Amino acid sequence: MKKLLKYITEYQKECILGPLFKLLEACFDLTVPMVMAWLIDRGISQNNVPYIWKMGGLLLVLAAIGLTCSITAQYFAAKAAVGFATKLRHAVFEHIESLSFTEMDEAGTSMMITRMTSDINQVQSGTNLALRLFLRSPFIVFGAAIMAFTIDVKAALIFAIVIPLLAIVVFGIMLMTMPMYQKVQGHLDRLLGVTRQNLSGVRVIRAFNKEQAERESFRQENDLLTRMQLFVGRISALMNPVTYIMINGALVALIWTGAVRINMGTLTQGQIVALINYMSQILVELVKLANTIIMTTKCVACGNRIQSLLEVNSSLEDGNVSFEPGQDKKPALVEFDHVALAYKGAGEASLEDITFTAEPGQTIGIIGGTGSGKTSLVHMIPRFYDATEGSVRINGQDVKSYRLEELRQNIGIVMQKAVLFHGSIRENIHWGNPDADDKQINEALELAQASEVVAGKPEGLDYEIEQGGRNLSGGQRQRFTIARALVRKPSILILDDSASALDFATDAKLRKALGTLKNTSTIFIVSQRTSSIQQADKILVLDDGQLVGMGTHEELLENCSVYKEIYDSQFKKPGETKTQKEEVR
Numbered sequence: 001m002k003k004l005l006k007y008i009t010e011y012q013k014e015c016i017l018g019p020l021f022k023l024l025e026a027c028f029d030l031t032v033p034m035v036m037a038w039l040i041d042r043g044i045s046q047n048n049v050p051y052i053w054k055m056g057g058l059l060l061v062l063a064a065i066g067l068t069c070s071i072t073a074q075y076f077a078a079k080a081a082v083g084f085a086t087k088l089r090h091a092v093f094e095h096i097e098s099l100s101f102t103e104m105d106e107a108g109t110s111m112m113i114t115r116m117t118s119d120i121n122q123v124q125s126g127t128n129l130a131l132r133l134f135l136r137s138p139f140i141v142f143g144a145a146i147m148a149f150t151i152d153v154k155a156a157l158i159f160a161i162v163i164p165l166l167a168i169v170v171f172g173i174m175l176m177t178m179p180m181y182q183k184v185q186g187h188l189d190r191l192l193g194v195t196r197q198n199l200s201g202v203r204v205i206r207a208f209n210k211e212q213a214e215r216e217s218f219r220q221e222n223d224l225l226t227r228m229q230l231f232v233g234r235i236s237a238l239m240n241p242v243t244y245i246m247i248n249g250a251l252v253a254l255i256w257t258g259a260v261r262i263n264m265g266t267l268t269q270g271q272i273v274a275l276i277n278y279m280s281q282i283l284v285e286l287v288k289l290a291n292t293i294i295m296t297t298k299c300v301a302c303g304n305r306i307q308s309l310l311e312v313n314s315s316l317e318d319g320n321v322s323f324e325p326g327q328d329k330k331p332a333l334v335e336f337d338h339v340a341l342a343y344k345g346a347g348e349a350s351l352e353d354i355t356f357t358a359e360p361g362q363t364i365g366i367i368g369g370t371g372s373g374k375t376s377l378v379h380m381i382p383r384f385y386d387a388t389e390g391s392v393r394i395n396g397q398d399v400k401s402y403r404l405e406e407l408r409q410n411i412g413i414v415m416q417k418a419v420l421f422h423g424s425i426r427e428n429i430h431w432g433n434p435d436a437d438d439k440q441i442n443e444a445l446e447l448a449q450a451s452e453v454v455a456g457k458p459e460g461l462d463y464e465i466e467q468g469g470r471n472l473s474g475g476q477r478q479r480f481t482i483a484r485a486l487v488r489k490p491s492i493l494i495l496d497d498s499a500s501a502l503d504f505a506t507d508a509k510l511r512k513a514l515g516t517l518k519n520t521s522t523i524f525i526v527s528q529r530t531s532s533i534q535q536a537d538k539i540l541v542l543d544d545g546q547l548v549g550m551g552t553h554e555e556l557l558e559n560c561s562v563y564k565e566i567y568d569s570q571f572k573k574p575g576e577t578k579t580q581k582e583e584v585r
């Protein structure tokens with residue numbers, strides 16, 4: 001948590017003024033019982049009406065000043081706490097953005113969302129409360145005890161007995177409940193994770209009629225959380241009855257001793273009222289202090305969790321090499337040199353000893369069974385993951401040496417999962433190239449076979465896409481993501497199984513259109529369909545992380561059994577002979 005304090009340094013003034021005004025308010029609060037005592041002893045007892053008015057007025061003034069101090073303190077504390085949380089949120093967000101996919105996979109989306117939302121909110125509330133009460137509450141407890149001693153030492157001895165007892169009860173309960181609160185917080189995180197998974201997978205849940213099972217597992221998690229909260233709540237609920245019994249006992253003792261001492265003439269009624277007020281103030285402040293400690297502990301725990309996320313170092317180091325002038329507009333030379341990739345935490349390598357060259361303007365098809373490493377291979381080009389062995393080179397330079405932003409600017413990637421954002425079609429295509437005018441956007445849409453989709457919308461390019469593109473079909477989403485990659489005229493275009501939702505006719509038209517990009521892009525097409533990559537200049541065949549074949553479609557049919565098997569599984573009809581199949585070819 002210590003390292004997070006740098007985000008609050010800008011609010012040093014507020015961090016000093018907030019507690020200071022609270023202390024000022026506490027000073028006025030401590031004078032009120034004394035003024036009450038004077039009002040009773042010198043005003044009411046002696047029927048001195050002007051004095052009563054004077055003291056009554058003084059009480060009003062004290063209340064007004066106290067209120068002003070309290071509001072001012074609240075203002076400064078809130079400003080510091082909100083500012084702290086805002087800066088922290090920015091820092092965490094920026095840090096998450098800087099992490100590579102390796103660290104993101106390790107941390108998990110749910111955890112990062114919790115750090116960004118509920119943890120930072122907890123830090124904000126804890127800071128706000130601590131700034132207002134950490135000085136004020138102990139100050140009132142000690143101040144009220146001292147005031148009591150100045151009134152009457154013997155009566156105040158009751159304070160000397162009751163305050164430690166009260167402190168033991170209040171802080172004992174606090175110490176018992178604090179670890180439980182931390183468990184509750186941990187469980188709340190788990191429940192958030194379950195909720196998130198449920199909401200993001202709601203369609204699958206319904207498709208597989210798993211609502212009942214999901215409801216049941218959510219109910220179990222929720223019930224467990226409720227039971228834990230009830231348990232902690234019951235112990236915390238003991239705080240009030242126990243402390244009030246003690247305080248009422250002390251009040252009885254105080255009134256008893258006070259009555260005797262009033263009879264003896266050593267104490268006045270006003271002083272007894274003041275002592276009772278001080279006793280109440282002490283109780284209230286001890287309870288507040290315990291709550292402040294609980295909140296602050298939670299705040300520190302959440303702060304530590306945020307800090308550990310901030311301490312995760314990105315394994316992605318930025319390079320300093322730029323693309324040569326003009327090179328960024330031309331198709332790139334891509335080389336894989338004995339490349340291996342082992343994901344962090346995974347036992348074995350997902351890719352091993354991959355070596356090939358993609359000449360500028362070539363189209364490279366990548367095919368292989370599920371989990372054979374196709375996506376992993378193309379993800380190393382824009383450095384989503386770095387090769388653990390060997391090197392990936394673009395135009396002769398290791399990808400790690402390029403400035404990351406520039407490297408990615410020269411690559412257009414269409415991911416397996418078509419993700420679009422809330423906004424118009426134009427805005428979504430602008431993600432690829434913010435400077436593209438409507439003519440360029442329309443050209444990209446035309447190439448991606450998406451023009452007809454836009455033509456079908458009365459608003460044209462202004463048609464509003466909803467979050468995640470949920471008001472579009474899977475195929476329409478894919479076409480827009482392809483257009484988004486094409487509009488930047490990238491030196492390297494990667495299509496990762498991105499035509500899977502297209503019908504065969506549209507897929508064929510798309511492949512034909514991509515054939516016109518030889519002068520601008522080197523293209524990688526990952527696909528499960530041989531028909532999608534058949535025309536590629538070079539096809540890479542992956543099997544269980546190994547490059548088991550490389551060549552043209554015809555060459556591979558001759559000499560790569562894995563490729564042949566895939567091809568046969570897609571084209572060979574039952575009962576078809578080899579000669580018939582070759583005729584089809």
Ligand SMILES: Nc1ncnc2c1ncn2[C@@H]1O[C@H](COP(=O)(O)OP(=O)(O)OP(=O)(O)O)[C@@H](O)[C@H]1O
Pocket residue numbers: 105343344346350368369370371372373374375376377
């Ligand atoms: N982020 C990751 N962390 C750990 N292992 C991963 C990660 N991504 C992929 N893998 C593993 O790497 C291997 C190759 O996965 P990859 O996604 O590259 O295969 P693929 O050929 O693209 O599969 P598919 O055709 O199903 O998309 C798999 O065994 C997978 O479990």
